[in-house]
Amino acid sequence: MLSCHLFQQLTGSVLLGLTFSPTCICRIASKCAPISPRRAPQSPQIRTASSSSSTRWKSRQSRDRFAKEAKVQGLKSRAAFKLLEINEKHRLFKPGQTVVDLGYAPGSWSQVAVNRTAPSGRVIGIDIIPAQPPRGVSTIQGNFLSPDVQAEVRAYVQDPTLGRPRKRTVISSAEAEEEQLTEDELEEMERGYIDLERRTHLNGGSVESGREADASGGAKGGQEHKMSRRMRDESQGRVVDVVLSDMSAPWEQTSGYNKRSVSDPYFRMMNTSGMAFRDHAGSMDLCMAALTFCFDTLRTGGHFVCKFYQGAEEKALEKKLKRLFQKVHREKPESSRSESKEAYFVALRRNEIPSKEEVFRE
Structure with a gap:
């Protein structure tokens, strides 16, 4: 003889056109599980407000x-x-x-x-x-x-040497074996010597006399000539x-x-x-x-x-x-x-x- 509780379940399933299946009920229940009390739902307004400025910036x-x-x-x-x-x-x-x-x-x-x-x-x-x-x-x-x-x-x-790219150094010739000079300094020395020889040849004098003349003339000119604008800036x-x-x-x-x-x-x-x-x-x-x-x-x-x-x-x-x-x-x-x-x-x-x-x- 069927119990009253089981009879009511079977009757309800027949009226609704469904076949009674306990496993089906369990599957549906698992999909519709209630929200866990430990995780309270967050307000969508708060989440939007906190991320709106960041979202606008990224966009x-x-x-x-x-x-x-x-x-x-x-x-x-x-x-x-x-x-x-x-x-x-x-x-x-x-x-x-x-x-x-x-x-x-x-x-x-x-x-x-x-x-x-x-x-x-x-x-x-x-x-x-x-x-x-x-x-x-x-x-x-x-x-x-x-x-x-x-x-x-x-x-x-x-300090004019600070912060500038370092230049590659080379060893000079036999005149200064122990001294290290940069490529730019060697090029400037060679250029100055060639110009000095050219002027000496045109004037008909020797290299040494040309150097002495340049030194004496430069000293007099330095006393008479005013400081350049660049020198005035550097002095200040x-x-x-x-x-x-x-x-x-x-x-x-x-x-x-x-x-x-x-x-x-x-x-x-x-x-x-x-x-x-x-x-x-x-x-x-x-x-x-x-x-x-x-x-x-x-x-x-x-x-x-x-x-x-x-x-x-x-x-x-x-x-x-x-x-x-x-x-x-x-x-x-x-x-x-x-x-x-x-x-x-x-x-x-x-x-x-x-x-x-x-x-x-x-």
């Missing part, structure tokens, strides 16, 4: 042609195209120049400077955060607003040809203290803070520090490029630049995003005459 980078091109060419960032565009228009760089890159990290502007000043140029980068410098760039880590850091940079650039410590400033004020560090890598320096560098006045005021302080450094170290005829965020004080900075440089231009490169408030002052050909009081007066 923008994937569509940015300058970011794509920078990756293809092996550049540190898309900012390299800003300097390339400025250089194409104003011709800032020449081979053999000394360039100081303020706020160099991650190093794309320094990459451009190294390429344009090769083979004998030198590039010195300064930044407050640790970063892996590009090949051929000497770097100093420190806050450029600190007087001690500025003094260290001045001392570094005034002005030895830099181009100063670049792409500095931005860093956010206060709140995380990432355990990271040992120096390959990702943008974790706590700001583009903008969202407060226009704060961004503008911070950029003006950095531009003034860079301009002061230019006055002390930039040689006559040198160039200066600085980034600033637009605001009320930019006119006063432009006036100071016009007192020190022959030409001052405002630039907004094509690779600079249209929504960004950043712009660049390009100051060309430093004047020699103005004093510090004349340049920095209000």
Whole structure:
């Protein structure tokens, strides 16, 4: 005799047109298992809010042609195209120049400077955060607003041997077996001896008499002739040809203290803070520090490029630049995003005459 419970199950299956199967019931139950109480469902609104800014940034980078091109060419960032565009228009760089890159990290502007000043140029980068410098760039880590850091940079650039590519040395001939000279020095010695012989032959004298005449004439001429512009610059410590400033004020560090890598320096560098006045005021302080450094170290005829965020004080900075440089231009490169408030002052050909009081007066 069937029990009442089993009879009700069989009756229900017949009415529904189904065949009773305990295994089938178990399979369906396993597919429709209830949510585990240990894993509470997350709110979709919270997940969207936390990842929206990152998603927008990634989407923008994937569509940015300058970011794509920078990756293809092996550049540190898309900012390299800003300097390339400025250089194409104003011709800032020449081979053999000394360039100081303020706020160099991650190093794309320094990459451009190294390429344009090769083979004998030198590039010195300064930044407050640790970063892996590009090949051929000497770097100093420190806050450029600190007087001690500025003094260290001045001392570094005034030594003409520091930061330049090393030249291959060769052993000279029997006249100086123990002395090692570079190829350039040997070539300069040979060229000078040939010119001396040519002049001596034309004058009808000997080599030794020609040397004595050159020495005596040079001594008299050195006393009578005034110092050249280059010598005047070097006597005052002005030895830099181009100063670049792409500095931005860093956010206060709140995380990432355990990271040992120096390959990702943008974790706590700001583009903008969202407060226009704060961004503008911070950029003006950095531009003034860079301009002061230019006055002390930039040689006559040198160039200066600085980034600033637009605001009320930019006119006063432009006036100071016009007192020190022959030409001052405002630039907004094509690779600079249209929504960004950043712009660049390009100051060309430093004047020699103005004093510090004349340049920095209000």
